Amino acid sequence: MSEFAVELQDVVKRFPTPEGGEVLAVDHVTMQIKNGEFFSMLGSSGCGKTTSLRMVAGFEWPTSGEVYIEGIAQGHTPPFKRPVNTVFQSYALFQHMTVFQNVAFGLEMDGAGKDEIKKRVARALEMVQLTGMDRRYPRQLSGGQQQRVALARAIVKTPDVLLLDEPLGALDLKLRKEMQLELKALQQKLGITFVYVTHDQEEALTMSDRIAVMSQGKVLQMGSPVEIYERPNCKFVADFIGTSNFLEGTVKSLEKGMANVFIPAFNTEIKGIVSGEVSVGETVAVSVRPEKIRLADKAVLNQNCFEGTIDLVTYIGSDTHLYVGLNGMKLKVWEQNKISSLDPTAYYTVGQKVWLALFPENTLVMASE
Amino acid sequence: MNPYKRSPFIKVATVLVYFFLYAPIIGLIVFAFNSSRTNVFFGGFITQWGPLQMEGSTVVQSPCGPFHWFCDLTQNREVMSATKNTLTIALISTISATVIGTMAALALQRYNFKLKGFSQLSLYIPIVIPEIVMGIGILVLFSQAFNFLNSSLGLLGDSRLTLGLPTVIVSHIAFSIPFVTLVVQARLQGFDKSFEEAAMDLGANELVTFWRVTFPMILPGVLSGALLAFTLSLDDFVITFFTTGPGATTLPIYVYGLLRRIITPQVNALSTVWVLVVVAIVFLLQRIQSRET
Ligand SMILES: Nc1ncnc2c1ncn2[C@@H]1O[C@H](COP(=O)(O)OP(=O)(O)OP(=O)(O)O)[C@@H](O)[C@H]1O
Numbered sequence: 001m002s003e004f005a006v007e008l009q010d011v012v013k014r015f016p017t018p019e020g021g022e023v024l025a026v027d028h029v030t031m032q033i034k035n036g037e038f039f040s041m042l043g044s045s046g047c048g049k050t051t052s053l054r055m056v057a058g059f060e061w062p063t064s065g066e067v068y069i070e071g072i073a074q075g076h077t078p079p080f081k082r083p084v085n086t087v088f089q090s091y092a093l094f095q096h097m098t099v100f101q102n103v104a105f106g107l108e109m110d111g112a113g114k115d116e117i118k119k120r121v122a123r124a125l126e127m128v129q130l131t132g133m134d135r136r137y138p139r140q141l142s143g144g145q146q147q148r149v150a151l152a153r154a155i156v157k158t159p160d161v162l163l164l165d166e167p168l169g170a171l172d173l174k175l176r177k178e179m180q181l182e183l184k185a186l187q188q189k190l191g192i193t194f195v196y197v198t199h200d201q202e203e204a205l206t207m208s209d210r211i212a213v214m215s216q217g218k219v220l221q222m223g224s225p226v227e228i229y230e231r232p233n234c235k236f237v238a239d240f241i242g243t244s245n246f247l248e249g250t251v252k253s254l255e256k257g258m259a260n261v262f263i264p265a266f267n268t269e270i271k272g273i274v275s276g277e278v279s280v281g282e283t284v285a286v287s288v289r290p291e292k293i294r295l296a297d298k299a300v301l302n303q304n305c306f307e308g309t310i311d312l313v314t315y316i317g318s319d320t321h322l323y324v325g326l327n328g329m330k331l332k333v334w335e336q337n338k339i340s341s342l343d344p345t346a347y348y349t350v351g352q353k354v355w356l357a358l359f360p361e362n363t364l365v366m367a368s369e
Numbered sequence: 370m371n372p373y374k375r376s377p378f379i380k381v382a383t384v385l386v387y388f389f390l391y392a393p394i395i396g397l398i399v400f401a402f403n404s405s406r407t408n409v410f411f412g413g414f415i416t417q418w419g420p421l422q423m424e425g426s427t428v429v430q431s432p433c434g435p436f437h438w439f440c441d442l443t444q445n446r447e448v449m450s451a452t453k454n455t456l457t458i459a460l461i462s463t464i465s466a467t468v469i470g471t472m473a474a475l476a477l478q479r480y481n482f483k484l485k486g487f488s489q490l491s492l493y494i495p496i497v498i499p500e501i502v503m504g505i506g507i508l509v510l511f512s513q514a515f516n517f518l519n520s521s522l523g524l525l526g527d528s529r530l531t532l533g534l535p536t537v538i539v540s541h542i543a544f545s546i547p548f549v550t551l552v553v554q555a556r557l558q559g560f561d562k563s564f565e566e567a568a569m570d571l572g573a574n575e576l577v578t579f580w581r582v583t584f585p586m587i588l589p590g591v592l593s594g595a596l597l598a599f600t601l602s603l604d605d606f607v608i609t610f611f612t613t614g615p616g617a618t619t620l621p622i623y624v625y626g627l628l629r630r631i632i633t634p635q636v637n638a639l640s641t642v643w644v645l646v647v648v649a650i651v652f653l654l655q656r657i658q659s660r661e662t
Pocket residue numbers: 015016017023024025043044045046047048049050051052199
């Protein structure tokens with residue numbers, strides 16, 4: 001068995017447009033997906049996630065580059081000869097077949113015997129908690145149940161790799177959360193490699209072992225949820241995953257993974273961790289997440305400390321969200337409500353002066369593009 | 370609340386429409402049981418069963434009782450041969466037109482090619498063009514082609530290519546294709562290609578995918594198209610008239626020929642059978658279409 005379940009090597013996909021032009025849907029993408037991994041492709045609409053997945057499934061062929069599955073170059077191998085199965089966003093259940101026939105379809109194609117098909121379909125339906133539904137037609141099922149049938153149909157063949165294109169997109173929030181956990185549990189139980197496409201960053205963070213963040217056909221960063229969130233390698237990723245405050249500046253000096261950045265808006269230097277790659281003289285983005293800013297009533301550091309005025313206070317139960325204005329900029333700060341008090345003065349109020357401490361270990365310096 | 374006042378005109382119009390649509394058909398069916406040999410007046414029903422007895426031009430008694438003219442029909446060799454021709458033409462042309470028309474609909478749905486817009490447009494032309502123009506056109510085409518082939522291949526006598534059953538069949542296929550294609554296309558609207566992709570993803574090759582997934586899903590459209598083609602072929606007169614030859618008389622052509630001689634209730638019996646067949650097909654079509662939704 002090869003180390004990587006799926007590998008994309010320098011894959012490019014161009015589509016002709018009806019106007020006679022071309023769309024660069026996937027732009028020199030290279031990624032390696034390990035065996036048994038829950039891998040997510042995350043990105044906003046139109047960034048090429050579906051196209052990348054479809055090239056693994058065999059529905060599209062790369063314009064250039066190569067897709068490998070279990071170490072084997074796929075070339076123009078048709079979908080029915082690839083050891084992968086897909087869960088479609090629209091489910092694509094065969095409407096003229098019962099649940100049983102839908103799930104059995106793939107096994108039939110493999111030429112499995114009747115008894116074996118019965119046994120394996122029953123097991124797959126049990127795994128997705130649809131036992132007893134096998135004689136229904138897809139139109140007689142709820143959206144969530146249809147989703148489960150689509151899942152059962154894809155896992156019943158125990159493929160090496162399961163491809164999922166926004167499989168939970170059509171479900172309501174509560175069901176989606178439930179299914180996220182179920183999918184993750186199922187993946188761990190089966191030990192199959194999951195390649196999961198989503199535009200929901202929370203979903204990707206909760207479920208994935210590793211995430212590829214994509215934008216405009218390119219992979220910007222690949223890493224574990226913690227790496228992606230705590231060390232985004234560019235402003236786009238930091239902005240796309242979670243919430244962040246950004247300051248623009250120029251790198252003055254670099255040492256031991258730390259950078260001193262001159263911030264024109266504050267007319268001073270800020271110190272932070274280099275996240276990704278930056279060089280001296282480069283215009284960079286300094287990013288601080290709102291939950292990592294400390295509020296104090298005096299300067300607690302001799303650097304990275306600024307006085308500002310609270311512009312807006314929003315109490316949201318577990319947290320208080322503040323906007324603090326300083327030098328014409330507004331920084332978001334989230335404070336956890338660690339006290340329980342009915343006294344309004346126990347919380348921050350608009351117009352109050354506060355000091356913001358941007359600890360260098362919480363401050364990230366990254367490429368601004 | 371219906372904003373329109375019910376005017377008595379609506380009632381009158383309704384009655385008139387139904388009268389002109391259905392009175393002839395009902396009359397036609399009633400006259401199929403006429404005891405009189407002439408179609409001009411109604412001599413009452415034939416009520417007696419037994420060996421054939423005539424009084425002048427009135428049938429008093431028949432082995433088939435009231436169904437005398439239907440039995441009489443089956444004795445008529447010309448009618449039987451015309452029926453056979455009609456059904457042969459309808460069956461072959463329906464099957465061919467359905468296969469070709471369905472393939473055309475799939476191609477138009479699936480692929481982008483040069484002249485796609487033109488191909489789509491060219492489907493409407495045979496439908497809107499007057500049938501008589503089509504008929505003349507096809508006739509000219511066949512006679513020119515046959516003249517050329519006969520002379521260049523040196524065919525003489527009986528081996529010469531002439532109009533006949535095959536030319537009628539080809540013409541019927543030609544005018545049925547657009548109808549089938551348009552009906553199947555309507556069914557294909559919104560047909561998601563992910564169904565086919567799902568099948569291939571699960572290990573079905575193109576052929577299996579077509580028969581197990583695509584075809585069952587478009588089958589109602591294909592059947593509607595086929596039934597439409599069948600009825601069109603069954604009662605086509607104009608184009609058949611131009612393209613038929615000796616020995617290839619169809620029912621419409623035969624009946625037209627009868628009318629110029631003498632109208633006996635045989636014609637009514639024949640037409641009654643015909644109406645029943647077409648009504649049965651229409652019912653079937655409706656059943657298919659209501660199942661579709
Ligand atoms: N068959 C096609 N023909 C032409 N352009 C296409 C085709 N498929 C995708 N594209 C284009 O390629 C780009 C990437 O599309 P893709 O479907 O991969 O995006 P995505 O990341 O899955 O987006 P979403 O989250 O909206 O599903 C888009 O600009 C899209 O318009």
